[in-house]
Amino acid sequence: MIEFSLAAAFLAGLLGGVHCIGMCGGIVGALGLGLPPGVREKHYGVLPYLLGYNAGRLISYTLAGALFGGVGVVAANLLAVNQAQHVLQFVAGFFMVALGLYLGGWWFGIARLERVGGGVWRRLEPLGRKLLPVRTLPQAVAMGLVWGWLPCGLVYSILIWAIAAGSAVEGALLLLAFGLGTLPNLLAMGLFAARLAAWTRQVWVRRIAGATVIAFGVATLASPWIWG
Secondary structure (H helix, E strand, C coil), rough: CHHHHHHHHHHHHCCCHHHHHHHHHHHHHHHHCCCCCHHHHHHCCHHHHHHHHHHHHHHHHHHHHHHHHHHHHHHHHCHHHHHHHHHHHHHHHHHHHHHHHHCCCCCCCCHHHHHHHHHHHHHHHHHHHCCCCCCCCCHHHHHHHHHHHCHHHHHHHHHHHHHHHCCCHHHHHHHHHHHHHHHHHHHHHHHHCCHHEEEEHHHHHHHHHHHHHHHHHHHHHHHCCCCC
């Protein structure tokens, strides 16, 4: 089951490319332009910095996933085990369906989740500004750590999914898989692979991805009755 969850989370990250471009495209562009001219002029000179930004971002995602996975374990211990399992499965299944609808372009209500993290981001954003302009790789990683907490409906939906993952480790793996799925599009914006970025914007690709995540969400919602 966890393997399928990781595959679905990776797919959500990969096919959520349009959202990533809208949310983070400006950040990627600004970070790239802030690098020293000598770095930008070199062939693939920005690549180490892009990898540094994204490594920091993935670390933040993974830590958040571990936190939410741990919250799910605590909730299961506070409630009767059977009751907790059903509640967490319902929450996870509901948000998987909502995420699938978003990926398929049928409903965008999940984007409203971004308002939830506004307060946290207002406190972190000044820290990110102090790291600019980025001149070193450690700075790039630190900037990525801050960037990972940017309010994002896609990330929040996976975090809620992580509550039902079963453990802090599985929650961390779920967010890591999602983050790895976002890498091709974000690297494409800063470096290469424009064809891959364009491919993820194809309507039929997004709808297949959305339908796949919806199917998994429905199966999660129905599992208490299927398996008893």
